[in-house]
Amino acid sequence: MRVVSESEFHETPPVGGPSGQNAFLNAAVLLETSVVPDRLLNEVGKIEADLGRRRTERWGPRPVDIDLLLYDDLVIVSKRLRIPHPRMAWRRFVLAPSAEIAPAMRHPEIGWTVRQLLDHIESATPYIAVAGPIGAGTTELAENVASRLGGRLIRDPARPEGARSSPGKSYGFEAEREIELAVQRAGLLDVTSPIWGERYPFWISDFWVGQSAAALRALSEEPQRTELLERWRQATRACRAPKLTALLDAPTEWCAERLAARGMPRPNAVQLDNLEAMRKATIEQACLAGLGPVLVADGREPASALEELAAAVLAMEP
Numbered sequence: 146m147r148v149v150s151e152s153e154f155h156e157t158p159p160v161g162g163p164s165g166q167n168a169f170l171n172a173a174v175l176l177e178t179s180v181v182p183d184r185l186l187n188e189v190g191k192i193e194a195d196l197g198r199r200r201t202e203r204w205g206p207r208p209v210d211i212d213l214l215l216y217d218d219l220v221i222v223s224k225r226l227r228i229p230h231p232r233m234a235w236r237r238f239v240l241a242p243s244a245e246i247a248p249a250m251r252h253p254e255i256g257w258t259v260r261q262l263l264d265h266i267e268s269a270t271p272y273i274a275v276a277g278p279i280g281a282g283t284t285e286l287a288e289n290v291a292s293r294l295g296g297r298l299i300r301d302p303a304r305p306e307g308a309r310s311s312p313g314k315s316y317g318f319e320a321e322r323e324i325e326l327a328v329q330r331a332g333l334l335d336v337t338s339p340i341w342g343e344r345y346p347f348w349i350s351d352f353w354v355g356q357s358a359a360a361l362r363a364l365s366e367e368p369q370r371t372e373l374l375e376r377w378r379q380a381t382r383a384c385r386a387p388k389l390t391a392l393l394d395a396p397t398e399w400c401a402e403r404l405a406a407r408g409m410p411r412p413n414a415v416q417l418d419n420l421e422a423m424r425k426a427t428i429e430q431a432c433l434a435g436l437g438p439v440l441v442a443d444g445r446e447p448a449s450a451l452e453e454l455a456a457a458v459l460a461m462e463p
Contacts, residue, residue, distance in 0.1 A: 146178040146188075152242035160238070161456040166206055173214070173242035182216050186226050189213065214243060218253040229254060234438035235389050236460040237266050256434035265437060266461050269388040270341060272334075273458065276353035276431050277393035278424035280400030280409075281444035286393055287351035289451050294458055297343060299350035302329040318364045318419055320373055327357040327380045334384040341385065347458055353390060354381045355430045356423075363426035364419055388438075388461060391454050392431045395444030397421040 152173045159166040178185065189211045196209045214230045221228040229252055233239045240263040243250075248260035257265070273290075275283045284304060291298040303326055330352055333340075340348065361373045397420045405411045412420060431439050440457050442450035 146176050146180060149175040149177050150246040151175070152245040155238060155242050157238040160236075160460045161452070163206070169238065171238045171242055173239070173246055175246045182213065182219065182221055182228060183223075183226060185216075186213060212239075214239065215247075215250055215252070215259075218251065220253050231441070232457070232460075234262050235266060235440065235457050237263070237463070238460065240266060254432070254434065255436075255438065257437075262438070265388070267463070269437075270385055271347035271458075271461065272385050272387050273347060273349040273389045273391060273454070274353040274355075274387040275349065275351050275391045275393060275454075276356055276427060277444060278395065278397065278400055278427060279420060280404040281393045281395045282403075282447055282450075283393050284351040285447060286391070286442075286450055286454065287349045289447075290454050290458065291349050293451070293455055294346065296347045296349050296458070297340065297345035299333055299340070299348055301350070301352035302326070302333065304351070318360065318423075320361060320365050320369065323357045323360050324373065324376055324380065327354060327377050330354050330357070331381045331384050336383055336385050338385075346462075353387070353431070354384055355390075355436075356427055359426035359430040360423050362430070363422040386437065389440060389457060390431055390437065391440045391442065391450075391457075392428065393442050393444045393450060394424070394428065397424055399445060400424075 155171045156168050157171055159169055180188065193209055193211055198207050198209050200207075212230050212233075213226070213228055214233050216228050219228055230239075233243075234252060234255055240259060243259045244263045248258060250259050251257065252259070252262060255262070273287075273296075275287045277283045284301070287298060290296060330350075331354055332338075334350070334354065358374060358377050361370060361377060365373055397417060401412050401417065401420065440454060442453050444450065
């Protein structure tokens with residue numbers, strides 16, 4: 146391994162983990178190496194252990210934490226290693242030192258360079274969109290994050306205040322209804338809307354305008370699909386783009402059981418298939434290259450999802 150360049154140290158407030166920790170020192174290093182990623186992770190672990198790190202609790206106090214952020218243009222997903230690092234795209238304390246030494250390195254999933262990711266964090270309106278399949282808990286997550294950190298909640302027009310079920314009265318799919326929802330949601334997020342002039346640290350919606358496009362892709366057929374998607378694009382062209390999209394995922398059967406426990410009728414086999422198709426399409430739509438950072442959380446673990454998203458909001462702050 147050869148060190149090509151190293152950044153300056155950046156002192157930042159602690160983000161995530163227990164309160165009362167001292168400030169963190171963050172830096173980035175660019176390496177040239179023939180060591181494969183899995184073995185490199187082992188070497189990093191040895192360095193951490195030699196410097197006194199003991200893994201006792203997640204995000205707990207530690208003397209050192211070394212992450213592998215990028216390795217060329219590889220995408221690796223395993224139980225012990227994720228490359229690119231799954232949280233690097235919205236962590237200012239990661240992007241700032243990384244942009245000093247490797248501004249042109251590209252995030253292979255998002256498609257943006259490290260410099261572009263940092264510019265996005267520094268310049269985008271602090272708006273977070275919470276996406277997910279019906280019944281995953283997007284409303285609760287958005288409400289809880291807004292309440293904890295003092296953000297402005299933008300409520301889905303399809304869900305009256307206090308409602309905890311899915312939009313509408315059934316699981317049926319109606320293309321015109323999806324276009325109507327897209328128009329209503331886009332109206333709330335229009336770049337000229339007065340809400341963006343209100344004094345809040347951030348805005349968060351319990352919906353994402355891209356979900357209508359996902360539903361249209363999953364459940365409509367050609368040639369109608371092309372025409373519907375064009376209408377969706379026209380309806381949403383003036384929307385405020387999210388600084389971060391939080392994708393709350395959960396198995397379709399689990400979502401259906403959760404909704405049934407809250408008074409929704411149980412979906413039949415065809416409706417379950419439609420819900421699964423929309424779930425998969427929502428994930429694909431949210432993770433399209435060029436749309437910006439996406440945080441993925443498990444809807445079956447609401448406390449963990451809340452901690453993840455709250456930490457992400459804080460990590461984007463200047």
